[in-house]
Amino acid sequence: MTSRSGEWDLSESRIRIAPSLLSADFGRLAEDVGRIEAGGAEVLHLDVMDGHFVPNISFGVPVIEKLRPTSKLFFDTHLMITDPLKYAGPFAKAGSDLLTFHIEVAPEPMAIIEHIRSLDINVGITLNPGTPASAIAPAVEAVDLVLVMSVWPGFGGQAFIASSLDKLREIRTLLRPDQRLEVDGGIDRTTVAAAVRAGADTLVAGSAVFGQPDPIKAMIELQELAEAAR
Ligand code: DX5
Numbered sequence: 001m002t003s004r005s006g007e008w009d010l011s012e013s014r015i016r017i018a019p020s021l022l023s024a025d026f027g028r029l030a031e032d033v034g035r036i037e038a039g040g041a042e043v044l045h046l047d048v049m050d051g052h053f054v055p056n057i058s059f060g061v062p063v064i065e066k067l068r069p070t071s072k073l074f075f076d077t078h079l080m081i082t083d084p085l086k087y088a089g090p091f092a093k094a095g096s097d098l099l100t101f102h103i104e105v106a107p108e109p110m111a112i113i114e115h116i117r118s119l120d121i122n123v124g125i126t127l128n129p130g131t132p133a134s135a136i137a138p139a140v141e142a143v144d145l146v147l148v149m150s151v152w153p154g155f156g157g158q159a160f161i162a163s164s165l166d167k168l169r170e171i172r173t174l175l176r177p178d179q180r181l182e183v184d185g186g187i188d189r190t191t192v193a194a195a196v197r198a199g200a201d202t203l204v205a206g207s208a209v210f211g212q213p214d215p216i217k218a219m220i221e222l223q224e225l226a227e228a229a230r
Pocket residue numbers: 020021022023045047078151152153154155156157158184185186187204205206207208
């Protein structure tokens with residue numbers, strides 16, 4: 001499925017850095033997003049936190065809705081919320097191109113996947129560091145993307161959990177070439193190559209992009225390191 005903005009075809013297996021809005025300047029979101037878009041980004045990772053599934057609150061529907069007309073980036077929305085079924089509709093309507101939900105809050109993942117598909121956008125599934133790959137295995141063939149959390153969700157700037165590499169390798173074996181494997185948390189110059197070698201093709205980076213003095217330079221360096229590791 002192609003993004004609404006037409007910029008990112010998920011079925012194409014290329015290395016992509018996905019800058020995370022969580023580390024942008026919340027007083028100047030549109031400018032920060034515009035900068036990385038001008039610098040060649042294709043995808044923006046949007047971390048939605050409800051203060052319930054995770055111990056932090058970030059932003060919600062109105063922020064995404066206001067950013068949408070300012071950008072052609074593929075909006076990769078990561079729902080760290082307790083009730084994805086209830087809120088998928090509003091987040092799709094706000095302009096998300098992909099909604100990723102957590103298996104930990106989805107006793108019936110197929111119902112959520114079908115609902116998100118009915119909204120005519122892409123669907124991803126994700127799992128926390130403490131959740132085994134086997135938890136998502138029954139649903140994997142029905143999604144466009146699997147997101148492996150390489151930190152406990154809730155905050156940017158945490159250290160990469162090394163055991164995530166084994167999980168990436170394990171999940172990679174479950175995926176078709178048209179499905180993406182994304183990794184989120186602690187991706188920087190020192191960890192990006194190992195994540196790619198373990199099978200990740202889509203690399204979320206918050207602090208390592210927006211947290212840097214020159215976010216575009218930092219993003220391009222990560223992209224080059226990732227491509228060299230493939
Ligand atoms: C963490 C979020 C991440 C976060 C990553 O809960 O899901 O997307 O922005 O931040 P860094 O790249 O700083 O670890």
